[in-house]
Amino acid sequence: MSLVPMKTLTIRKPDDWHLHLRDGAVLKAVAPHSAAHFGRAIIMPNLVPPVATARDAAAYRERILAALPAGSGFQPLMTLYLTETTQADDVESAFADGLVHAVKLYPAGATTNSQSGVRDVGKVMPVLERMAHIGLPLCVHGEVTDPAIDIFDREAVFIDRVLAPLRQRLPELKIVMEHITTKDGVEFARAQDERLGATITTHHLIINRNAILAGGIRPHYYCLPVAKRETHRQALRQAATSGDKRFFLGTDSAPHVDKLKETACGCAGIFTAPNTMACLAHVFEEEEALDRLEGFTSLHGPSFYGLPANEQRLTLERQDMPVEMPRSIEADGETITVFDPMFPIHWKVAENAS
Ligand SMILES: NC(=O)N[C@@H](CC(=O)O)C(=O)O
Ligand SMILES: [Zn+2]
Ligand SMILES: [Zn+2]
Numbered sequence: 001m002s003l004v005p006m007k008t009l010t011i012r013k014p015d016d017w018h019l020h021l022r023d024g025a026v027l028k029a030v031a032p033h034s035a036a037h038f039g040r041a042i043i044m045p046n047l048v049p050p051v052a053t054a055r056d057a058a059a060y061r062e063r064i065l066a067a068l069p070a071g072s073g074f075q076p077l078m079t080l081y082l083t084e085t086t087q088a089d090d091v092e093s094a095f096a097d098g099l100v101h102a103v104k105l106y107p108a109g110a111t112t113n114s115q116s117g118v119r120d121v122g123k124v125m126p127v128l129e130r131m132a133h134i135g136l137p138l139c140v141h142g143e144v145t146d147p148a149i150d151i152f153d154r155e156a157v158f159i160d161r162v163l164a165p166l167r168q169r170l171p172e173l174k175i176v177m178e179h180i181t182t183k184d185g186v187e188f189a190r191a192q193d194e195r196l197g198a199t200i201t202t203h204h205l206i207i208n209r210n211a212i213l214a215g216g217i218r219p220h221y222y223c224l225p226v227a228k229r230e231t232h233r234q235a236l237r238q239a240a241t242s243g244d245k246r247f248f249l250g251t252d253s254a255p256h257v258d259k260l261k262e263t264a265c266g267c268a269g270i271f272t273a274p275n276t277m278a279c280l281a282h283v284f285e286e287e288e289a290l291d292r293l294e295g296f297t298s299l300h301g302p303s304f305y306g307l308p309a310n311e312q313r314l315t316l317e318r319q320d321m322p323v324e325m326p327r328s329i330e331a332d333g334e335t336i337t338v339f340d341p342m343f344p345i346h347w348k349v350a351e352n353a354s
Contacts, residue, residue, distance in 0.1 A: 007318035009290055013310035014277065014297035016041035018178055018199045018250025021064055023047055025332030030255050031067040033273040035074035037349055039310035043076045045104055046113040050081035054094035077101040079139060083116050084123045088130035095136045101305060102137045109145045111224040112268055121162060132173035139176045143225050155225050156184040179252045181225040183235035189246050197304040199250025200240045202276045205283050206341050208233045219266040220337045223254065240296050241289035248301035251276050257334040272339040275325050281316045281347035315350035323348045
């Protein structure tokens, strides 16, 4: 028995402001992992076909609730996938019913299942104007799809070409810059008012682009937006641990079965739901900012979305010995690899987390 008191940290239960739960067998396999540590999550709508209408969102919400362990209080906060034919009235009534908490803009072709997304932002202005009017946030995958733009520059160019003009045209619209990966994203967010927020993923605080490419090609570190160079990772760490309310956690936990990632043309997405909280405790401890973890995971997001913080608490414990984490989970006979942070993890979520 150790005489050294164990280090623990109790925070309000976190929320995940950007989560992919998928559908069918994968949904059943991954949902319990988010439900174990998070109170709520903004659920991404990029299924095939997309969750485009209030009706689709209501049906998907039921499938998610059915996939949760008995007694789970996890609340899926639904989003609608914005297309060039989205109806402003449908969006408004889904928001009024409390069903939908955001609308998601995917530039067509920018990422996984984004082919039904938006080609011309001008075409969706009537919907965006209505959203600004009713106070419904727009979540944005902020990358241009112009093949002439280098993939490592697509976020910065999106800010200049699309986001800054949209902010000027419709400053009342609440916007979340999803999964920012660059210093440019951090600086843009910092220069905005409280109607703009930015989510940061767990993995972008931990890996830079070397993880994908140095010493062999590692598909389980490939996601979009792709991890950038080290200076950008440092800027993200600074933003996440700064206490600035505009930055909050959106894990972008994006499971794909291994055979679709370990192939000649592997898909983008990193599955972090099982070990996100342990990894974040490590990162915040490293940055001497454990006192700011709660703001990032549990307070800033609800405040942006106009929701109360969770009443339940979550306790993290630091162990002397590294904690064993499962390397993968199983979904209907297929494996899904869990994010490997490439450092030993000493933190774990206490069993009695409520
Ligand atoms: N982040 C990813 O690399 N992939 C996401 C899509 C997204 O969030 O862009 C997915 O759905 O797999
Ligand atoms: Zn995205
Ligand atoms: Zn995502």
